[in-house]
Amino acid sequence: MFTDYFFPELGGIQDSVATVARELGRRGHHVEIHAPRYGSRDYRRVGMEVGERDLGANVVIHRRLSVPFPSSTRQSRAALPSALGWAGIGRARPDVIHVHSFFGTGLEALAAGSAFGIPLIGTNHTTVAGFGPHIPLSVDRATAYVVWFYNRCDVVTAPSRSVFDELAGLTVPRHVISNPIDTALFTPARAEEIAALRGEFGLTGPVITYAGRLGAEKNIEAIIHAFARLRERGVAAQLAIAGHGSYESDLRALISDYRLAGCVKFLGTLAQDALARLLRISDIFTLMSTSETQSMVVLQAMASGVPVVAAATRALPEFVGPATGVLVDPHDPAALAAAFGDLLAAPARRRALGAGGRAFAERHGIARVTDEWELLYRSLIHRRQAA
DSSP states (O other): OBOSOOTTSOSHHHHHHHHHHHHHHHTTOOEEEEEEOOOHHHHHHTTOOSSOOOOOTTEEEEEEOEEEOOOTTSOOEEEOOOHHHHHHHHHHOOSOEEEOOSSTHHHHHHHHHHHHTOOEEEEOOOOTGGGGGGSSSOHHHHHHHHHHHHTTSSEEEESSHHHHHTOTTOOSOEEEOOOOBOTTTSOOOOGGGHHHHHHHHTOOSOEEEEESOOSGGGOHHHHHHHHHHHHHTTOOOEEEEEOOOTTHHHHHHHHHHTTOGGGEEEEEOOOHHHHHHHHHTOSEEEEOOSOOSSOHHHHHHHHTTOOEEEESSTTGGGTOOTTTEEEEOTTOHHHHHHHHHHHHTOHHHHHHHHHHHHHHHHTTBHHHHHHHHHHHHHHHHHHHHHO
16 A cells, blocks of 8 residues: 555544555455655654554555645655665565555556556545645646546545546546444443543533544634524534644634634544544534545544534535435535534434434444455456456
């Protein structure tokens, strides 16, 4: 696996790569991950110890020299393609190369697959248009490059149909394969644990939660505008914000302008087990991002039995529907405030949506998603052998 998105930078892509690699290793496959090298400051920023996560005995992580590039996490790096690494792939002769980024080390994967006749799967996790402010090219030129890259793979996958809708020039076979959700970690709350968990996070009344990067592309200010309207109507809710990013100071300033500091909690970046505990005591999870290609945290909230209020844009309508939550215009704070108020006033509906979300999330569990990857890997190997 080649990826320019990996720990200690936190995000759904990183979690997906690590989770699938761990499960493949548990099943007896040997997995090598080629990823950028980070500095100790990047680990400290997210509260991680310097060193590799234990993904099991069959998973090996190779770190590559890298350079930073701008993003809302302030951590993103691109690995430098290496002739030594490229030659190493030729000696190792893996059965499959799986590339998760279309730059940096992804270019090395493309060259190695072509040179050594190794089946190459490309997964696109990113909407180019959604990250326009962070790329040095126009969206049209960047999209043309992404299409060029993935058309040189044997197969292209994405976690949602919306990704392919934006890459109309793709000519290779395409498959939608979800990111994996740990449905054993993300589970609904037990009645006896709620009080202790609320105390852990300093939360009391109804809780609306956002978790993810604190970046402009996440449109978190829409949540704050709606939350202010909700409070003006006399609803004594709290807003919990988990994550880190370049937009945090702007969000704090907006909260100060609304005089909401006493009912909004910034919880910082949470480890997966802490995020799972936060979701268990959330009454609503909300995401107004305009850049999602799936959103693992939305599915994690569903797995936790939490109703979701999400933006009616890009991939989110593929996952949030009448049985699991509510879709709203991400640029309409009044509609968002109304959705919050209606759900908080209807506990029975919240429970029904939470149950629907849990059932939906179980279809995206680790075992089922890894089954899909194994099937695709084997089909490519057999196709190459037959040729």
